[in-house]
Amino acid sequence: xxxxxxxxxxxxxxxxxxxxxxxxxxxxxxxxxxxxxxxxxxxxxxxxxxxxxxxxxxxxxxxxxxxxxxxxxxxxxxxxxxxxxxxxxxxxxxxxxxxxxxxxxxxxxxxxxxxxxxxxxxxxxxxxxxxxxxxxxxxxxxxxxxxxxxxxxxxxxxxxxxxxxxxxxxxxxxxxxxxxxxxxxxxxxxxxxxxxxxxxxxxxxxxxxxxxxxxxxxxxxxxxxxxxxxxxxxxxxxxxxxxxxxxxxxxxxxxxxxxxxxxxxxxxxxxxxxxxxxxxxxxxxxxxxxxxxxxxxxxxxxxxxxxxxxxxxxxxxxxxxxxxxxxxxxxxxxxxxxxxxxxxxxxxxxxxxxxxxxxxxxxxxxxxxxxxxxxxxxxxxxxxxxxxxxxxxxxxxxxxxxxxxxxxxxxxxx
Numbered sequence: 001x002x003x004x005x006x007x008x009x010x011x012x013x014x015x016x017x018x019x020x021x022x023x024x025x026x027x028x029x030x031x032x033x034x035x036x037x038x039x040x041x042x043x044x045x046x047x048x049x050x051x052x053x054x055x056x057x058x059x060x061x062x063x064x065x066x067x068x069x070x071x072x073x074x075x076x077x078x079x080x081x082x083x084x085x086x087x088x089x090x091x092x093x094x095x096x097x098x099x100x101x102x103x104x105x106x107x108x109x110x111x112x113x114x115x116x117x118x119x120x121x122x123x124x125x126x127x128x129x130x131x132x133x134x135x136x137x138x139x140x141x142x143x144x145x146x147x148x149x150x151x152x153x154x155x156x157x158x159x160x161x162x163x164x165x166x167x168x169x170x171x172x173x174x175x176x177x178x179x180x181x182x183x184x185x186x187x188x189x190x191x192x193x194x195x196x197x198x199x200x201x202x203x204x205x206x207x208x209x210x211x212x213x214x215x216x217x218x219x220x221x222x223x224x225x226x227x228x229x230x231x232x233x234x235x236x237x238x239x240x241x242x243x244x245x246x247x248x249x250x251x252x253x254x255x256x257x258x259x260x261x262x263x264x265x266x267x268x269x270x271x272x273x274x275x276x277x278x279x280x281x282x283x284x285x286x287x288x289x290x291x292x293x294x295x296x297x298x299x300x301x302x303x304x305x306x307x308x309x310x311x312x313x314x315x316x317x318x319x320x321x322x323x324x325x326x327x328x329x330x331x332x333x334x335x336x337x338x339x340x341x342x343x344x345x346x347x348x349x350x351x352x353x354x355x356x357x358x359x360x361x362x363x364x365x366x367x368x369x370x371x372x373x374x375x376x377x378x379x380x381x382x383x384x385x386x387x388x389x390x391x392x393x394x395x396x397x398x399x400x401x402x403x404x405x406x407x408x409x410x411x412x413x414x
Contacts, residue, residue, distance in 0.1 A: 007203070009196045010059040012084045012120075015093030016104075017065040020127045023179045024093070025060055028189060032060065039079045040064040050193050053245060054235045058196055061087065068103035071110065081116040088199035089121045089192060096152060096176060097131040105159045112163045121195030122164060123173050124156060125188060130178035149176045168198060194245065201248035204263075209250070210408050211263040211290050214330075216297030217307065218269030221332040223247075224391040225297065226266055229401055234266060246283045255405050262408070265291075270311045285320050292411050293326045293404060296371075300362055300388065301336035305370045312374050326407040327381045329371055330400060331388040337362060349395040359388055 015021050025032075025044055032044040044060035061083050066074050075081065084090060090111075094104050111117055132145045153174040161169060175188045205211075214222045223234040230251045247266040252259050265287045288294060298308065315321035335349055337358055352359070367383045375381040387403050389396035 008057050008059055009088040009200050010061055010086065011089040011091055011192060011196065012061045012063055012087040013091045013093065014063045014066065014084070015125075015127070016068055016095075019065075019093045019095050020179055021062050021065070021093055024125070024127060024177065025062055027179050027182070028185055029060065039077070041080070041083055050197070050245075051235075053193075053197065053247065054233065056196070066107060068107060071103075071107050075110060075114070081114070084111070084120070085116040085118050087120055089123065089195035090117075091123050091125055091192065093125045093127045094156065095131075096126040096129040096149065101156065101159070105156075108160055109163050119166060121198055122160075122166065122169055123175065123188070123191050123195060124160065126152060126156075126174060126176035128178065129176040129183070130181050152176075168195070197245045201246055204248045204250055206250055206261070206263055209261055209263050210292040210411060211265060211287070212293045212295065212404060213265040213267060213287050213291040214295040214297055215267045215270060215284070215288065215311075216295075216330075217299075220269075220297045220299040221391045222266055222269070222297055225295075225330070225332060225389075225397075225400070226264060228391050228394060228397055230264065246287060248287075253405065253408070255408060260408070262292075263290075270307065284315070285318075288315060288325075289320050291325050293328060293407050294321065295328045295330050295404075297330040297332055298366065299333045299336070300331050301333060303365070309370065309374050316377070323378055323380060326411060327375065327378065327385055328400070328403055328407065329367060329381070329386045331362065331366055331386065332391055334359060334362070334388045335390045335393050335395070349390060349393055352395075354388060354396060354399075363388060 013021050013025060022042075029044060029046045029048070032046045035043045035045075037043065041064070042062040044062070045057070046060055047055055047057050050056050063080055063083060064074075064077075092104075092108065094101065098104065126149065129149060132148050153171055153176070156174055157171045173191060175184060175191055177184045177188050214226065216222055226232055227234055230249075232249070232251075234247060245268065249264045249266075250261050251264045252261055254260075267283060267287065270284075296308070296312065298305070312321065338349075338352075354360075363383065363386050367386050371381070371386075372383075385403075387396070387400045389400055391397060
C-alpha cells in the first residue's frame, strides 16, 4: 500500500456582479499571491494558520461573476464548471439586501443538480450585510437588523437545503459578513476551514487501510504522542485545545518487516465544554465507528474519570464502539506521578521500570477502579491493555508502538 499524495485543497468563490467577491477575498487573505488565467478565473495562493492544524496551504479560485439573467450562458462555460468540480468547498456570495432571492435560488438549484456539483462543502456568505446592519446615517448598528439577518438565513436555508443533501450544510453554513465593517470574518473562516479539513480528511482516509484513532480529554497528550511515534509536527499546547478538527493522516508502520500504511486519526478533546461536545460528536461517531484500534488516552496525574466514563459508555450504547474494536488504555505523563514539593523535577524515568510500585498502583487505579467497569462487556479489554508512558520524556513509548502493532496483527488474523 503506497502513501497517498495530498493535493492542495481549493475553495471556489462564486457570486453575481458587484457582490464583493474580490474585496472579501482580499480582506480575508491579505498576504495571498494572485494569478489570473485566460478563462477569467483569479487564483489566490494562501497559507494560513488553522487552530489545531498548524499551517495549511490552499487555493482560492474567484470565478467570473454571474449575470443571473444570462445564467444559462454561464453554465455553458465548461472550463469554469470544471474549476468548481475540482474544488473541495463552494463559497456562494448572496447580497443581504437582495429582493426575494429568486435569481440566486434558481442559479443554486441548477448548480447543485449539475454534474459539476461533486458533493463539495457549501458555505453561503451574506455579503454586504452592513446595508442591513447600519442605520440611515451609516453610523450605528440597529438591533432589529440582526433579527433581519437571522430571518434571511432561515429563508435561504429552507430554500437551499431542499436540493442540498449533505449533512454538513445547516443554518450555520449561512454566514453574514461586512467588509466595510470588518465584521464576522472569523466565523466565515471557521466554516471554510471546516469544509477544507473535512474534504482533505475524506481524500486522505483509505477505506482499505487499518484505522488507529486516539481519543481523550484536552491536554492528555494525544498530539504529542502521535508526534513522537511517527515523527509528526501536530500543534500541541497543554493550556488550550489545539485540536479543533479531526486530523486524518496516512502514515507508515513496520509490522513484521513489512511497511504498512494506516489511517491515523487525532480527535478533538472530549469534555471540553457542552458546546464543543455537541460540535465534535459527529467527528467521534464518524471515525471511532471505523477504528481498528481505539487508543483511550488519559493522564497519570488525575483521578477525574467521570467524563471519560460517560463518553465511552455513550459510544457503546450507540453501537459505535463494539467488541470488534481493539482497545488500548493509554496513560500518558507518568512522569508527573513523581513530582512533589520536595522533588519538583520528579525523577529520572530512564532509571525507573514499569514495575515500580507507584506505576503499578496507578495501573491498578486506572484499570481496576474505572475502566474494568466501563468495559465490563468488552471481553477483549483487560489490564494487559494498559500502557503507561511519557510522550514528553519519550519513556516507554516503544511499548505503546509494539502494542499497536500486536493489535493490528490480531485484527488481520481475525
